[in-house]
Amino acid sequence: MSEDPFVTHRGLLFTAAYEMLGSASEAEDVVQETWIRWDAIGEAARGEVRDPRAFLMRMLTRKALDQLRTTARRREQYVGEWLPEPLLTAPDVAHDVELAESVSFAMLTVLETLTPTERAVFVLREVFDLPYAEIADAVGKSAAATRQIGHRAREHVAARRPRVEVSPRQQQEVVDRFVAAVTGGDLQGLLDVLAPQVVLVADGGGIAQAAAKPVVGAKKVANLLGAFPKFGARARILPVLLNGAPGARIVDVADGYDTAISFAVEDGRISRIFAVRNPAKLGGLDVEATLRR
Numbered sequence: 348m349s350e351d352p353f354v355t356h357r358g359l360l361f362t363a364a365y366e367m368l369g370s371a372s373e374a375e376d377v378v379q380e381t382w383i384r385w386d387a388i389g390e391a392a393r394g395e396v397r398d399p400r401a402f403l404m405r406m407l408t409r410k411a412l413d414q415l416r417t418t419a420r421r422r423e424q425y426v427g428e429w430l431p432e433p434l435l436t437a438p439d440v441a442h443d444v445e446l447a448e449s450v451s452f453a454m455l456t457v458l459e460t461l462t463p464t465e466r467a468v469f470v471l472r473e474v475f476d477l478p479y480a481e482i483a484d485a486v487g488k489s490a491a492a493t494r495q496i497g498h499r500a501r502e503h504v505a506a507r508r509p510r511v512e513v514s515p516r517q518q519q520e521v522v523d524r525f526v527a528a529v530t531g532g533d534l535q536g537l538l539d540v541l542a543p544q545v546v547l548v549a550d551g552g553g554i555a556q557a558a559a560k561p562v563v564g565a566k567k568v569a570n571l572l573g574a575f576p577k578f579g580a581r582a583r584i585l586p587v588l589l590n591g592a593p594g595a596r597i598v599d600v601a602d603g604y605d606t607a608i609s610f611a612v613e614d615g616r617i618s619r620i621f622a623v624r625n626p627a628k629l630g631g632l633d634v635e636a637t638l639r640r
Contacts, residue, residue, distance in 0.1 A: 352399030358639035369431035426553030447591030552625030
């Protein structure tokens, strides 16, 4: 007996939903709703679907668009800076360069600047290489309009995405230097690994303490992070793979909060630091996410 197409494509469906929504919990909800609809059409009707992958992606996209429009309004009222939910990922994700880039914090924060329809079209076309005719059906637009939306989204993303690619090994070396400098209280070492105009964005969601606005500049960021050694034994900083790239996790046993830290590295230095402290967003650190293209 062959495997149900939904089971076969579940990893792909979650990945697409996550890239559209930037939220692992919301992506899981959308995937589950897609399963309910898929199951409801009945076994006989499912057997007549010529391209189950396209059919499931179409159902998922419609659900994700509904969710995007709802969350867009909620995020306007979010306390402080909003960042995506981090995912614990397996090493194989980092070796798939295109997949790793598509789920990186740097990319997801750029995708946040798109409209819901632009984001869906971009993800389906640029990441999953769906034909425009299928995408048009999923987003409820004509093929011509969908092409225009895709072109506009692609230009928008290209103008804002990091332009320098680094290998996982190079990024790991930079992150290791960062962790060593922070844990050792080495201010000069920290300044050396940070780009002069590094930007630190922190998301506490009004629950955990976090900078209300982005912190810009190596000296300001280094001074903020330089307090870490004062915490002593109460805090640990651990290397982890987050969203397909080397990152770090700070566990503070005193206040009970975790912090997931993702980095963008350019020219051998850290250009952006994304620190997620909102505990409602850290559920994705418990189990490795299954990501597929």
